[in-house]
Amino acid sequence: MAATFEYAQLIEAIGDAVVVADVKGAITLWNPAAERMFGFTRDEAMGQSLDLIIPQRLQQRHWDGYQKTMETGTTRYGHDLLRVPAVHKDGRALSIAFTVALLFSEQHEVTGIAAVIRDETERFQEERSLRKRLAEFEAKADKPA
Secondary structure, three states: OHHHHHHHHHHHHOOOEEEEEEOOOEEEEEOHHHHHHHOOOHHHHOOOEHHHOOOHHHHHHHHHHHHHHHHHOOOOOOOOOEEEEEEOOOOOEEEEEEEEEEEEOOOOOEEEEEEEEEEOHHHHHHHHHHHHHHHHHHHHHHOOO
16 A cells, blocks of 8 residues: 555655556546646546557557557557657647656556657757757858859
């Protein structure tokens, strides 16, 4: 019992967003960091589809992979850090990085998926700006004097 309380306390206090969804993709856990990151309150997010934070252009691809993962009980992203676009409540684009873990019942049936998510929008924009500046400098260096 104490361990459950410690886990709940950790989920509430951790600086990264923790989002859990059931096998159909409905949100079943949304911590305070997810509220700060995506702009949706826990009440607004709970029970909603993950489409809440997935850019529309990527939704079909996401759901194709999600359904396959739920059916097979395996994910090819088990320990990989994934970097993808996301959407804030106000419509602005986010760049997020996250890891996922499948959740299983005692009968080893998939019950959902958990994601630990970090907002990397600022870092992504800085890297893009640096790449652009580097390309400009390289173009200048390649021009004959």
